[in-house]
Amino acid sequence: xxxxxxxxxxxxxxxxxxxxxxxxxxxxxxxxxxxxxxxxxxxxxxxxxxxxxxxxxxxxxxxxxxxxxxxxxxxxxxxxxxxxxxxxxxxxxxxxxxxxxxxxxxxxxxxxxxxxxxxxxxxxxxxxxxxxxxxxxxxxxxxxxxxxxxxxxxxxxxxxxxxxxxxxxxxxxxxxxxxxxxxxxxxxxxxxxxxxxxxxxxxxxxxxxxxxxxxxxxxxxxxxxxxxxxxxxxxxxxxxxxxxxxxxxxxxxxxxxxxxxxxxxxxxxxxxxxx
Ligand SMILES: [Zn+2]
Numbered sequence: 001x002x003x004x005x006x007x008x009x010x011x012x013x014x015x016x017x018x019x020x021x022x023x024x025x026x027x028x029x030x031x032x033x034x035x036x037x038x039x040x041x042x043x044x045x046x047x048x049x050x051x052x053x054x055x056x057x058x059x060x061x062x063x064x065x066x067x068x069x070x071x072x073x074x075x076x077x078x079x080x081x082x083x084x085x086x087x088x089x090x091x092x093x094x095x096x097x098x099x100x101x102x103x104x105x106x107x108x109x110x111x112x113x114x115x116x117x118x119x120x121x122x123x124x125x126x127x128x129x130x131x132x133x134x135x136x137x138x139x140x141x142x143x144x145x146x147x148x149x150x151x152x153x154x155x156x157x158x159x160x161x162x163x164x165x166x167x168x169x170x171x172x173x174x175x176x177x178x179x180x181x182x183x184x185x186x187x188x189x190x191x192x193x194x195x196x197x198x199x200x201x202x203x204x205x206x207x208x209x210x211x212x213x214x215x216x217x218x219x220x221x222x223x224x225x226x227x228x229x230x231x232x233x234x235x236x237x238x239x240x241x242x243x244x245x246x247x248x249x250x251x252x253x254x255x256x257x258x259x260x261x262x263x264x265x266x267x268x269x270x271x272x273x274x275x
Pocket of ligand 1 (some may be wrong): 048049051052053054055056057058059060061062063
């Protein structure tokens with residue numbers, strides 16, 4: 001199991017399902033942007049379809065999933081309004097026998113984007129869920145969904161955002177970026193932020209929070225927190241400010257993040273080069 005599942009407080013709940021292979025039929029992952037709820041829904045699905053149940057990367061299930069064509073994983077939403085035809089299609093697919101995984105998994109991203117008609121169709125689906133189906137809805141806030149849907153679901157709360165919920169999502173990634181010594185590992189973490197400006201911004205918010213907290217704590221107690229010395233934190237804050245400007249100037253997100261990680265790296269080796 002990778003870091004993403006290990007570090008998070010919903011780990012026990014989701015991890016137990018993967019271990020026992022006893023799955024909750026209908027879950028609602030709620031949390032604002034940047035909390036990792038959509039990533040986790042995909043990651044969870046991948047662990048279900050993996051023939052070895054551990055996201056092994058070596059089996060046919062993992063390979064099919066990676067290709068985006070696993071017939072047992074149906075993903076909709078994430079791009080504006082979710083229309084009733086999409087829910088009907090989903091229903092049809094869920095009613096087919098699992099092809100390979102033993103379960104059919106549906107992920108409905110941004111479920112709050114369902115039209116009223118779609119939500120009604122979803123409700124019907126939940127009232128008579130197809131056998132062996134696992135349905136995961138994600139939404140920024142459960143209050144945006146009809147109570148009839150929420151009351152039927154197992155709500156898994158991913159929190160407000162990375163900065164406020166320090167132990168998961170972007171915040172734990174930010175911590176790792178600051179603490180890992182290997183550039184390759186840092187780049188690995190950064191990869192998933194490279195496509196989305198909002199997510200990259202969120203990661204930077206988290207980095208900034210950690211750095212500011214480190215400075216405050218050090219001033220208060222005279223001790224380092226998170227292994228960061230005030231002398232290191234200040235130039236990193238400046239670097240962050242510069243990186244935000246680069247983002248606003250529409251430089252490639254990945255380039256900006258990699259540059260940031262490289263400079264964090266450099267600062268460890270030769271602190272004098274800062275400023
Ligand atoms: Zn596998």
